[in-house]
Amino acid sequence: xxxxxxxxxxxxxxxxxxxxxxxxxxxxxxxxxxxxxxxxxxxxxxxxxxxxxxxxxxxxxxxxxxxxxxxxxxxxxxxxxxxxxxxxxxxxxxxxxxxxxxxxxxxxxxxxxxxxxxxxxxxxxxxxxxxxxxxxxxxxxxxxxxxxxxxxxxxxxxxxxxxxxxxxxxxxxxxxxxxxxxxxxxxxxxxxxxxxxxxxxxxxxxxxxxxxxxxxxxxxxxxxxxxxx
Amino acid sequence: xxxxxxxxxxxxxxxxxxxxxxxxxxxxxxxxxxxxxxxxxxxxxxxxxxxxxxxxxxxxxxxxxxxxxxxxxxxxxxxxxxxxxxxxxxxxxxxxxxxxxxxxxxxxxxxxxxxxxxxxxxxxxxxxxxxxxxxxxxxxxxxxxxxxxxxxxxxxxxxxxxxxxxxxxxxxxxxxxxxxxxxxxxxxxxxxxxxxxxxxxxxxxxxxxxxxxxxxxxxxxxxxxxxxxxxxxxxxxxxxxxxxxxxxxxxxxxxxxxxxxxxxxxxxxxxxxxxxxxxxxxxxxxxxxxxxxxxxxxxxxxxxxxxxxxxxxxxxxxxxxxxxxxxxxxxxxxxxxxxxxxxxxxxxxxxxxxxxxxxxxxxxxxxxxxxxxxxxxxxxxxxxxxxxxxxxxxxxxxxxxxxxxxxxxxxxxxxxxxxxxxxxxxxxxxxxxxxxxxxxxxxxxxxxxxxxxxxxxxxxxxxx
Numbered sequence: 257x258x259x260x261x262x263x264x265x266x267x268x269x270x271x272x273x274x275x276x277x278x279x280x281x282x283x284x285x286x287x288x289x290x291x292x293x294x295x296x297x298x299x300x301x302x303x304x305x306x307x308x309x310x311x312x313x314x315x316x317x318x319x320x321x322x323x324x325x326x327x328x329x330x331x332x333x334x335x336x337x338x339x340x341x342x343x344x345x346x347x348x349x350x351x352x353x354x355x356x357x358x359x360x361x362x363x364x365x366x367x368x369x370x371x372x373x374x375x376x377x378x379x380x381x382x383x384x385x386x387x388x389x390x391x392x393x394x395x396x397x398x399x400x401x402x403x404x405x406x407x408x409x410x411x412x413x414x415x416x417x418x419x420x421x422x423x424x425x426x427x428x429x430x431x432x433x434x435x436x437x438x439x440x441x442x443x444x445x446x447x448x449x450x451x452x453x454x455x456x457x458x459x460x461x462x463x464x465x466x467x468x469x470x471x472x473x474x475x476x477x478x479x480x481x482x483x484x485x
Numbered sequence: 486x487x488x489x490x491x492x493x494x495x496x497x498x499x500x501x502x503x504x505x506x507x508x509x510x511x512x513x514x515x516x517x518x519x520x521x522x523x524x525x526x527x528x529x530x531x532x533x534x535x536x537x538x539x540x541x542x543x544x545x546x547x548x549x550x551x552x553x554x555x556x557x558x559x560x561x562x563x564x565x566x567x568x569x570x571x572x573x574x575x576x577x578x579x580x581x582x583x584x585x586x587x588x589x590x591x592x593x594x595x596x597x598x599x600x601x602x603x604x605x606x607x608x609x610x611x612x613x614x615x616x617x618x619x620x621x622x623x624x625x626x627x628x629x630x631x632x633x634x635x636x637x638x639x640x641x642x643x644x645x646x647x648x649x650x651x652x653x654x655x656x657x658x659x660x661x662x663x664x665x666x667x668x669x670x671x672x673x674x675x676x677x678x679x680x681x682x683x684x685x686x687x688x689x690x691x692x693x694x695x696x697x698x699x700x701x702x703x704x705x706x707x708x709x710x711x712x713x714x715x716x717x718x719x720x721x722x723x724x725x726x727x728x729x730x731x732x733x734x735x736x737x738x739x740x741x742x743x744x745x746x747x748x749x750x751x752x753x754x755x756x757x758x759x760x761x762x763x764x765x766x767x768x769x770x771x772x773x774x775x776x777x778x779x780x781x782x783x784x785x786x787x788x789x790x791x792x793x794x795x796x797x798x799x800x801x802x803x804x805x806x807x808x809x810x811x812x813x814x815x816x817x818x819x820x821x822x823x824x825x826x827x828x829x830x831x832x833x834x835x836x837x838x839x840x841x842x843x844x845x846x847x848x849x850x851x852x853x854x855x856x857x858x859x860x861x862x863x864x865x866x867x868x869x870x871x872x873x874x875x876x877x878x879x880x881x882x883x884x885x886x887x888x889x890x891x892x893x894x895x896x897x898x899x900x901x902x903x904x905x906x907x908x909x910x911x912x913x914x915x916x917x918x919x920x921x922x923x924x925x926x927x928x929x930x931x932x933x934x935x936x937x938x939x940x941x942x943x944x945x946x947x948x949x
Contacts, residue, residue: 258569259568259569259570259571259575260557260569262569262571263569263571263724263776263778263782264550264553264554266778266782266785266786267549267550267553267724267782267785268550269786270782270783270785270786271547271548271549271550271785273786273788274547274788275543275546275547275788275789275791275792276788277540277543278536278539278540278542278543278792278795278858278859279536279539279540279859298534298537298732298735298736300529300530300533301528301529301530301531301533301534301537301736302528302529302534302735302736302739303527303528303529303739303749304529319749322749355766374766374767375766376766377766377767378766378767380680380714381680384676384680399749400739400749400750401749402750407765407766407767407768408765411766412713412765412766412767412768413709413712413713413767413768414710414713414714414767416709417706417709417710417713417753418710418713434735435734435735435736435738435739436732436735438735439731439732439734439735440732442731443731443732450696450698450758451758451762451765452563452757452758452759452760452761452762452765452768453712453755453756453757453758453768454698454755454756454758455709455753455754455755455756456738456750456753456754456755457752457753458749458750458751458752458753458754459752460752461704461705461706461752461753462704462705462752463621463622463668463704463705464638464704464746465620465621465622465625465638465639465640465641465668466621466625466640466643466645466648466664466667466668467513467644467645467664468513468516468517468638468641469664471664471665471668473668473669473672474621474668474671474672474704474705474706474707475619475672475675475705475706475707475709475710476705476706476707476709476710476752476753477706
């Protein structure tokens with residue numbers, strides 16, 4: 257017999273005795289094993305997010321600031337352009353990594369620097385030398401101040417973690433209120449064919465492993481900038 | 486006395502006497518508690534969220550066979566190679582064989598408690614592979630040839646000076662003792678390793694049956710890099726990690742972050758559903774997922790304590806446990822320490838050898854209250870005590886209780902015992918706490934109040 261059959265066999269044997277449902281009084285009669293609790297509706301219990309778009313952008317901005325991410329919401333692409341140029345000059349960027357996309361193409365054209373695109377494969381050593389990785393995303397999540405992205409929407413697995421600065425570009429309608437909404441969105445968008453990586457990025461890379469003191473840029477980016485337009 | 490018991494007793498005495506360490510641990514866990522309470526407070530209803538999480542895990546664990554079959558079918562459909570291991574030894578051999586096939590030399594690891602459980606690093610190093618822990622805390626304890634102190638905060642027992650000295654000695658590089666500088670030293674060392682590693686190794690926090698995904702939670706980005714750069718990826722997870730649905734993560738990810746570290750969300754929560762797929766630009770060419778039993782099915786067979794398999798390894802019960810806080814993580818001598826470790830270790834490694842951990846508890850119930858999936862931890866400790874003494878009754882303990890029963894049931898004997906106590910207590914003072922004191926274990930660190938000259942019964946009879 258294969259180990260698969262051995263393990264599944266032991267599981268089935270063990271499950272012949274039903275276990276009491278959690279949260280019931282200790283010595284109450286065991287509940288039959290086929291009783292399924294109702295699927296949770298997490299929305300009612302998670303932190304509240306407000307109803308209007310404006311409230312949710314406010315919340316997103318507060319949460320992002322708490323996480324030490326830099327977030328700005330722009331009224332036009334012109335404003336975005338100004339902010340990108342300012343970032344390029346203050347950070348003294350000379351090389352960028354990015355991927356093809358509506359907003360990323362706009363940013364790369366605006367910045368006028370050498371860009372390594374990941375879309376058709378790339379050299380990791382080259383990406384390591386880039387000053388920033390610029391990517392798009394799938395959603396901004398007000399509840400957490402973070403973004404959801406996949407390797408399909410954001411230029412692969414490494415672009416958002418290897419360069420020291422990750423810049424996320426989003427359209428303002430990509431804002432969702434809470435985590436359940438973000439999961440619904442991913443399910444609707446990719447349900448038939450998920451990308452091999454989905455990542456929720458909530459703030460720049462961090463560690464507290466030395467005396468529980470926060471340090472940014474443990475292995476991933478030291479800086480996370482989120483621009484929505 | 487077994488070596489595990491005497492090791493526990495010696496270490497516990499030593500560590501609880503180290504006031505500097507206790508103060509240090511208390512300060513850092515106090516910081517955790519404040520952050521956690523603030524985050525819990527942000528939930529609209531933390532208690533309902535706990536109940537829902539407990540029921541979801543109940544559903545997952547009580548239909549584990551069907552969920553595992555679904556998980557594996559979905560993973561395999563996208564080219565992932567799934568392996569099953571009944572024991573730690575089998576898991577080690579599967580991993581070593583993959584490494585031999587790939588002619589791998591350097592393996593970069595992100596944090597995985599299951600790999601600690603099966604002593605993977607030691608086995609691989611013996612075969613000549615180089616294994617590097619990339620999580621900062623794990624890297625630090627690896628350099629010290631030590632086990633993690635805590636399942637979530639592996640190096641919480643070390644000060645910045647300890648770490649500076651360690652880096653100076655082992656890496657020849659420690660510009661200062663600031664956490665910032667020390668973290669950057671590790672970052673630079675690790676970058677080079679990432680670019681040259683042949684294999685990336687990860688653990689897992691959740692496995693989604695519905696969609697065939699492995700979800701990994703981390704703050705540093707080291708697991709993201711581990712799953713992005715090396716050509717081969719290996720993931721080891723316990724079979725109990727399943728969740729039924731993709732959308733369950735909407736609840737579990739923030740709860741894990743809140744209970745585990747007082748964060749609203751951990752920095753990176755990433756779901757992997759396969760190796761690099763056609764049309765994708767990077768990621769491993771091969772992904773091996775190893776499902777580990779290692780006596781989890783024995784715990785599953787104990788319906789009374791089955792909910793211990795609901796554990797999401799957040800560490801909340803360790804953080805609030807007065808025993809853990811005072812004796813520290815290494816004293817347990819187990820992979821999983823603290824209350825949950827004391828509950829599951831006797832199942833995973835033998836009840837009689839590890840039953841002493843059931844007494845490493847004040848039964849205050851702080852662990853049960855802190856648990857985000859409502860595992861009934863302190864009752865399980867009592868059940869382990871009961872099971873251990875039913876299987877192998879302790880002769881002297883039983884004799885003592887039988888004698889007590891006789892004395893307490895007979896008023897004359899009870900009266901005599903009180904009188905004897907009153908007479909002998911002054912004599913006890915001479916030997917208190919010394920080697921010939923029969924009650925030494927209790928009295929060496931405690932005082933008994935003097936027995937009153939007059940008993941309650943006498944007072945009642947003589948009252949005016």
